[in-house]
Amino acid sequence: MARHNLGTVVRFEFIRTIAKRRFWVATLFVPVLLIIVFVLVFVSNSSTRTSAEAQKNAHFSFQYTDESGLVSPAIVESLGGTQASSEEAGIAAVKSGEVDAYFAYPADPAKQTIRVYGQDNGLFANGKYSSVAESILQASVEQKVNSPQTTAILQGSVNTTTTTYKNGSVSGGFNAVVPALFFLVIFYIVILLLGNQMLNSTLEEKENRVTEMILTTINPTSLIVGKVLSLFMVGLVQMLVFAIPTVLAYLFFRQQLSIPELDLSQFVFDPQTMIIGVLILLGGFSLFTGTLVALGAVMPTAKDAGPIFGALMILIFIPFYTVTLVVSDPNAFIVQVFTFFPYSAPVTALLRNAFGTLPLWQAIFVIVELFVLSAIVLRLAVRLFRYGSIEYTRKVSIRDVLARRPVTEAEPSR
Structure with a gap:
């Protein structure tokens, strides 16, 4: 039973992560930076208003x-x-x-x-x-x-109002775009905050030379799945910590910081759009988590994994170079490539979903692609960690690992 104690792995990884000083330093860095920015904006706005009044009355x-x-x-x-x-x-x-x-x-x-x-x-x-x-x-x-x-x-005092229709009903317009874009914001925040943690989740044991000892009591599947689940929990903690200063600034310092008032009643929460957004977010997060965990199982040190980690991070920003095409011409070849390529699909598909240019069949294809590939990558990560856990000085050969005969959970790893 001890070899299959998934709860023990999740609890251990979660508590170990949040108990580290560097975790809170990294997690609180963004909120503290936001607070500093808010204070500087407040001081600047006050100074600007004073100067403007002086200019006005001069x-x-x-x-x-x-x-x-x-x-x-x-x-x-x-x-x-x-x-x-x-x-x-x-x-x-x-x-x-x-x-x-x-x-x-x-x-x-x-x-x-x-x-x-x-x-x-x-x-x-x-x-x-x-x-x-x-x-x-x-x-x-x-x-x-x-x-x-x-x-x-x-004087330009002319007002216009625009009403658009979709499938015979009044479309939400910009008010329908904002809620769906929220999933894209979550994806970026979680990946940027947790990316390094995902990579080190398997590298840390290898660098500390303790993987052999761990694998004598817990099988690789339970270990890797437990680490992934703990990353989900850690991501939730970081999201809450990140959201606190933003919510407080909006509730108590909105006027001082010139933050526009948000009328949530005006937002349109289309059920299909929101469900697709949630599934793409979860699929994209799972894919990147599994990939980084697998990368950690292959590489002997974080230094060796750095270039590939950087390339993966770049992939989530590349679609923004074509954001105008994503909005204006979603059928463009480059947009289609970014939509279906797994590591650019989460960002591109979330953008198209928010702006209403992602057909249902494409959304289903992307969601299935992300979850299926996530399962494959996660299974590969387990196998790589099983065979590469004692490779402390060189990169694990994926070809050699795949060529080996699969072992059962009861067999000891070699």
Whole structure:
């Protein structure tokens, strides 16, 4: 019974992992970094608002010339401006410090540039000159328009609403995309946080030279499956730790951090889309977990496994180089390749599922592919660990392992 005590393996691996100091350092790194970023954003927003208010209430002296005849003298006078006798005189007044700024409006402002001259008050503060020059011209033109409707159009105060239909019913639009994209976020977070742990789950025993002792009491299948299940549990712990600062920031510091309010009632949770998202997430996680565990069983040290581990991590980011095609042209050849290639399928399929461009038959194919390949890789990982557990100095030959006669669980490994 001891050889098949899966619960003992899961409990041991889980407690051993969460009891390590480096686990909490790695796990808390992201939340602590988020808290620091939130604090910096809060301080920056406060500073920006203060500066904006100061700019808004700031008054400066200026002169102008108007070749277009569009500028309203009344508006200029209300802002404390005066008309210059010529462009040369206006520029000279700025150079001598007599006025803070000078605006030269051309004969056709729609095609020609408004020339602005001003006293240097720093890059950020200098922007007020052009803002005021443009607002004077806009206000002057709007004053000449008698129709409120035309004025509103000129100001861009026109609202539109779009309603789209899918299969005869109103589609969710962006509100249906966000919930499904949540699965992609989870996949990235879990793989990035747990990837190294997955790799070291089998490498650690090999590097510590204790695998032979372990395999005398627990069979390889129970050991590997137990390690995979413990990784699922560790991933859940990390997800909860990662989510805490985000939830707290939204609940208590949303206004200070300028986080938009989320109305969950507006989101559309399509059952088919959500189920497909869950299955692709689980299949993708299982595949990467089994692959990294198998990699750890093959390689003698983490240093040797590093290049392949890096390549696997790159594979989950490659689909983002074609994200525009994924959204606009899902039938493109490269998108189809990324959809069905196992190690890019989770990201590509989750993206297409969220944007509603993944047909049901393709979703089923990808899900079956991921779970079947996960089972194969996991079985391969068990066999590699059985035969490669005592290979401490060289890489295990997968060809040699597959060529060997399978042993039963009761037989000792050689």
